[in-house]
Amino acid sequence: MRRGPGAVVVLLALLVVAGCAHRGVETTVEPVGRGWSQKGLASWYGKPYHGRRAASGEIYDMHELTAAHKTLPFGTRVRVTRRDTGQSVVVRINDRGPFVKGRIIDLSYAAAKKIGLDRDGVAPVRLEVVGTGDRPPKRAKKGHEKDRPCFWVQVGAFAEAAHAEAARDRLADEGEHAVVLEGPGGIHRVRVGPFESEKEAKKAWERLRRHWPSAALLGCG
Secondary structure: OOOOOOOOOOOOHHHHHHHOOOOOOOOEOOOOOOOOEEEEEEEEEOHHHOOOEOOOOOEOOOOOOEEEOOOOOOOOEEEEEEOOOOOEEEEEEEEOOOOOOOEEEEEEHHHHHHOOHHHHOOEEEEEEEEEOOOOOOOEOOOOOOOOOOOEEEEEEEEOOHHHHHHHHHHHHHOOOOEEEEEOHHHOEEEEEEEEOOHHHHHHHHHHHOOOOOOOEEEEOO
16 A cells, blocks of 8 residues: 655755755766676666667666676676676666766666666676677777756655655555665665756656645756
C-alpha cells in the first residue's frame, strides 16, 4: 500500500548549493587494461536522457547495457559487481559521469535493473575491466563535454532515512527516477532528475506537485 511522504518537510531553497552536482572540469581519459579495478558507489540514469546524445556521440538508449564513467575510454567493457549483494552486470562505457562526489559509475536503466540498482538508487560496487575500448585515449577540453545537468525537482526532505526511501520507492512505482541524498544535519532529501534544462525540470515539477505538494524546482547557477 502506498504511503504519503509524511515526516518533516524542509524548505528546499536553502539546499540548492549543497545539491549542485558538476560544474565544468577537465577530464583526462585513462588508458587501462584487463583486470583494472575500482571501488566506489554506483548510481543510474534513465528517462531524462533517453534518446539524447551521449558524450561518445552515440544516442543514449536506457535499455542498452551501457554506463558513464569519468575517465575510462569509450568502448571499455566493465563488469560491475555489487559489493553488498554480489549481483553483477557487464556494461560498455559510452558516456561521461557521474559528477557527484563519491560515485564512480552511472549505469543505464537496463544495467541498473539487472543488479537491483533501479530500486536502491545508489550501491557500493567494484568495477573490473573485462575488455578494452577501440578508441585512442584523448584529453577532453574544458567545456567540450556537456556538464551533467544541474536541475532537479525535490519532493521532500525527511529526518528518517526509511521515510525518504519509502518516498523514493513510491516515485519509482510512478515511473520517476528518484534518488535519496543525505544533506546537512542528517536530512534525507528525495529528488527526481537530473534534467538537462530548466524547462524540462519545470514540466516535471508541474506533474509531480499534483501528488507531492511540497515539490520544489532546484537549479544550480
